Amino acid sequence: MAVNLQKGQKISLEKEAGTGLTRVVMGLGWDVAKKKGFLGFGGGSVEIDLDSSCLLFDDAGQMVDIVWFRQLQSKDGSIKHSGDNRTGAGEGDDEQIAVDLSRIPANVKSLVFTVNSFTGQSFSQVENAFCRLINGGNNQEIARYNLSCQGDHSAQIMAKLYKHNGEWKMHAIGENGQGRTFEQLMPQIRSYL
Template sequence: MAVSLQKGQKISLEKEAGGVLSRVKMGLGWDVASSGKAGGFLGGLFGGGGGNDSIDLDASCIMFDTNKRPIDAIWFGQLQSKDGSIQHTGDNRTGAGDGDDEVINVDLSRIPANVQSLVFTVNSFTGQTFEKVANAFCRIINANNNSEVARYNLSAQGNHTALILAKVYRHNGEWKMHAIGETASGRTFHDLMPAIVPHA
């Protein structure tokens, strides 16, 4: 059973998965708070077609080296890391269907040795604040068997336009996850960098 993370908690991904994790997916999901229509697991993200309920949240992953310098970023403007180890499945603007709203695939075995951490963020590209967002979460899935390893449910609502969700990082030769859950403001990850770097 997946571990449910609290803000600030750190876990060993391999310990929770019960073995070596080579490929993982970071799944991100959210609902629109005002629509009142859940529509399945996460289908209510953009409500029932009303224009006012539309909110385009974007997931990003920033790769940092041991000196906390950004090396690469995976987002809707660049769906794959330059080394090919991380791939974004694409921008979800409709929220249709069940499951994760956006997914970032990570091949841990292919992450370059100089990469120390991966920081995952989500931001409101359309500029609406998270007062309109409910039930936000991020989760790590073992891509080899599609089992959920860890889930972090965020109390995301508030007058901000972005969240620094979590960090996956190397520690003593294994991959760990740190639930961050810090609010920030910005339409893309570029705007968030001053807030992200202290967590890298």
């Protein structure tokens, strides 16, 4: 049974999954926005390109690697991005980042997941946006976080996976921000390391 995460909530991934986790997938999904036409005519769709990223940090809070649309795999191969979906077309997850927790380098202590509107729209213009964490072993949804909310933000620090006492935990951060890529979020991200 998935946990519907609230902003700031922390969960133990192993307890929620009911077993030790070795593989997790962060899924990002959204729907193509419909353009409103004059008197109902001339509608269509507006291109919205949301991008998911996974930033890897060490104990000192230094970024040691990143997986995003410009680098679809971590240097060690433990994290892989499914590729850039530029429209939100299709059902389910539009982008996925697969993480093999057993292969994460020992110097990596936390993984931060972000979403940015590369095309610049605020999330209030994006329909049915969500992120979710899936047990990669059995494809069961562990946790879900609703991203569609009111506001003029164009980015969000979604969640952090971190190792604590040998166990992977998740912090649903849900902090809104501005920026077309993760770089603009770095000052905010640093406060969670």
